[in-house]
Amino acid sequence: MWDRIVQDAPNFFTYYNAIFVLQAMGRTLGLTVVGCVTGFVLGFAIAAIRSTRARALLPLRLLVTVYVEIFRRIPFLVILFIIMFGIQAISQGISLFAIALISICMVSTAFMSEIIRAGMESVPLMQREAAEAMNFGFLRTLLLVILPQAWKVILPPGFAFMVMFIKDTALVSQMGVVELAFTGKMFVGRGFSPFLVYGTVLAGYFVMSYPLSRLGAYLENRLATTRNREPMQRVWAGPGSVPGQPVGEQG
């Protein structure tokens, strides 16, 4: 094994291969960032809709809840397949990258909305009632009362989710989008030592997600509020989302 790695290494670590891998990393990062930003915006809208109490909005609330529950309970791989074949049945002109991006945005919207909703619900009900008593409207309550208190709860799991999404985009390689995991398959196909190739790919993912999870952990410590409230028991942004314990990062 070692002699094969030593033998392959000079051919593998060339300028053009490095450019190729960096481009693929950029694509992974692009998918993640666009997905998370879209997810944040749309997820915020969904969370806001779900926080309403008006009876007239009940169908809308129901629809949004169904959307969230469905997309959180289907594996990402299956969602990718359904969206890919669904879109291709309608039109063939859409690139695989765009399809991947659409599916990522749809999934991240569902997950982000849960994170944001948990943050909003962490604000005590009294605050909302006080705002109501002062005749604040829906938007003013949301922007001036709920959000300033909720963002501290939203941000740390938000970052944990982003780290998870960097990793989840690896599944997109199965569709043929040239991102980091796909480069691994390609280089192995070209006959390089799998040890070398997948080692490099793992290192590439690590380089991207470790700073983010450090940042998330830092924010978690920095923004930590009093812990005497009952922790939110339900959000599963990421696999290890224990309230107060960021994933993968304790001293």
Added chain:
Amino acid sequence: MNYTFQFGLVFAQLPYLLGGALLTLEVAFLSFWLGAVIGLMGALGKMYGGRAIRWLINAYVIFFTNTPALVQIFFLFYALPDIGILLSPMTAVVIGMTLNSGAYLTDILRAGILSVRREEIETAQVLGMSGPQMVRFVILPHIAKTIYAPLSNFFIWLVLGSSMAAIFGVEELTGRAINISTQNLRTIETFAVIAVIYIALTFIASIALALVGRWAFRVRARIF
């Protein structure tokens, strides 16, 4: 758009798909419990171990939580044969997911153990509880209450995550769906059906876990 849905061909294969769902649950179960063993050892080692052990466990957790499980399994499946270790797809997937879940569960279990405060143990001592009584009535209920919800969420995450086993040729729910769809060419319908199966599976798991939690540990976990 002139696509006519034909679910009949898929429904004919429903027993085959449901057998795949069993295998999905099996993969999730195996990696959950084996991961829990690793996680328990990791959590205890991280709290009571020496400097070297702590460093090692930290490195393990940080590495496995910051790289995709998919690529880890690629590594196990394609790179290890170079040094003479040939794994079957199922073993590679279970080993990969176990190592992965071990890293996450180390964190979850450690958070649970840390949630027991010194004052509580001191109070129990003042009340004259013996060691086993303390474990039974103070420490375990507290730990269970803290980690139950994250653990059950994690299990569901594993059920969904096990779908990537299909990429390596394991015939679980997604793998069988791929098999069927290459035969009947009804891809959208097939994947729609297994999506519904996944939703049903995770809903049943969520409800069952919530009920067990409420009954055994008095955890107030919501399903919605």
